[in-house]
Every structure is written in structure tokens, then in C-alpha cells.
Amino acid sequence: MRKRWSPMKQMAMLRHLPWSKRLASVGAGLLLAALASTRIFRAETPLTPLAVLPIKLLDTSGEPTDQASQHAKRLSSLAQDLATDLTRLGLYRASALSADRLRRDCPSEEVPCLLRSAQAHGADLIFVGVVHKSSTLIMQLWARLVDARTGQDIYSRDLNFRGDTDEAWRRAELFLIDQIRDEAPQLRR
Numbered sequence: 493m494r495k496r497w498s499p500m501k502q503m504a505m506l507r508h509l510p511w512s513k514r515l516a517s518v519g520a521g522l523l524l525a526a527l528a529s530t531r532i533f534r535a536e537t538p539l540t541p542l543a544v545l546p547i548k549l550l551d552t553s554g555e556p557t558d559q560a561s562q563h564a565k566r567l568s569s570l571a572q573d574l575a576t577d578l579t580r581l582g583l584y585r586a587s588a589l590s591a592d593r594l595r596r597d598c599p600s601e602e603v604p605c606l607l608r609s610a611q612a613h614g615a616d617l618i619f620v621g622v623v624h625k626s627s628t629l630i631m632q633l634w635a636r637l638v639d640a641r642t643g644q645d646i647y648s649r650d651l652n653f654r655g656d657t658d659e660a661w662r663r664a665e666l667f668l669i670d671q672i673r674d675e676a677p678q679l680r681r
Contacts, residue, residue, distance in 0.1 A: 539585040543615035543640070544575045545606065546591040551625045559656070566661045567623070573662070574619060577669045589613060603643055610640045617646070623661075629654050633664055637672075647675060 547567045551559075575586040589610070597612070598605035610618045618640050624632040631654070637647035649671055653664040 539579070539582065540617055541615045542575075542578065542584040542586040542617040542619060542637070543610040543613055544571045544578075544586055544588040544619040545610070545621070546589065546594060547571050547621040547623060549623050549625065553625050553627050555628065563625075566658065569658075570621070570623075570661055570665055573665050574621075574669070577665070578672065581669070581673060583673060584617065586619070587613070587615075607638075607640055607643055615640050625656060628656055631656060631660070631664070633668065635668055647672065 547570050549563050549567055551563070571588040575588040578584045578586040594601075594606075594609060597609040606618070616639070618638045620636045620638055622634045624634070626632070631652070633649075633651045633653065635647075635649045635651065636645050638644065639646055649668065651664060651668060651671075653660055653667070
């Protein structure tokens with residue numbers, strides 16, 4: 493059986509180590525304590541479940557080139573990336589609802605049906621997003637977090653971004669994540 497030293501004995505033993513090793517030992521202990529407290533905090537506070545609805549596109553640019561397939565991929569990636577990043581950062585337990593699933597659940601896309609569908613998937617909150625493309629350079633993202641029980645907005649941002657490229661859309665998503673992260677403590681229940 494391994495011998496356990498008292499905290500006082502451990503401190504006395506540290507005094508005999510060189511300064512750099514003492515600092516490393518104390519730093520490692522603080523890091524382990526911080527990691528343990530983070531794990532305990534997360535275990536005690538479950539993440540709020542959030543459903544990311546399929547993001548819509550409103551294109552009033554009048555561009556002659558058909559970009560429907562590129563936009564469909566970007567919209568899908570935006571929804572998936574939002575769900576992944578919101579969960580990875582420990583802000584919410586987010587999942588993206590597929591457009592097919594939502595069409596099956598709510599063919600008319602009426603608000604009461606969308607709320608019921610999100611609740612049926614276990615969500616307390618819903619992310620609703622619309623990208624408006626007014627030209628090749630000017631894009632706007634309307635983002636809302638909605639209470640799935642009441643239908644009330646609890647968070648709303650209208651963001652402008654430039655460019656209709658994969659990189660521009662990804663930067664807009666990362667900026668939105670930062671905005672939500674900065675507001676997250678006030679949004680949690």
C-alpha cells in the first residue's frame with residue numbers, strides 16, 4: 493500500500509526541491525485542482541439542450557449565376573458548425589435538426605409546430621437563423637435563440653458580413669459564436 497503524506501509533510505518535502513521543481517509541482521497541483529473543479533461544475537450544471545433549425549437563405553441579389561448548390565452546402569455547414577461549436581465550448585448541448593426531419597414534422601413550418609417539434613427532440617431552446625444576400629459582397633445573418641416553451645426571443649443578433657465564400661460564412665459563424673458566448677451566462681436558466 494502506498495504511503496500518504498500529510499499536506500504539511502508534502503510542503504516540507506517541497507522545500508528541499510530546487511526552485512524550478514517546486515514551481516512545477518505547485519503549478520501541476522493547481523492545474524489538477526482547476527481541472528477537477530471544472531469537471532465537478534460541469535457535472536452539477538447540465539447544459540441546456542438547444543435545437544438548431546435549418547438556416548434559411550433570402551437571396552435578393554439578382555445575380556445571374558445559380559449558386560443554389562453552394563448555398564445549400566453553406567447553410568447546412570453553418571447549422572452543423574453552430575451546433576458543434578456551441579456544444580464544444582460548453583455553452584449548450586446543441587444539435588442541428590435536419591431539413592428533411594423538420595419538413596416531415598412540420599410541413600407548414602408554422603411556429604407552434606416548430607416549437608412542438610423542437611420540444612419533442614428534447615430542446616429547451618431553438619436557434620433560428622436567416623441569411624440575407626443582397627449582393628455578392630453584402631450578407632446579413634439574422635440569428636435568434638427562442639424559448640421552445642413560450643416562443644419568446646431570448647437572444648437576437650443581426651450581423652453583417654462581407655463576401656459569399658465558404659471562408660466568409662465560416663468567419664460569420666465564428667463571430668456569432670463569440671457573441672453568444674459573451675452573452676451565455678445571462679441566457680442560461
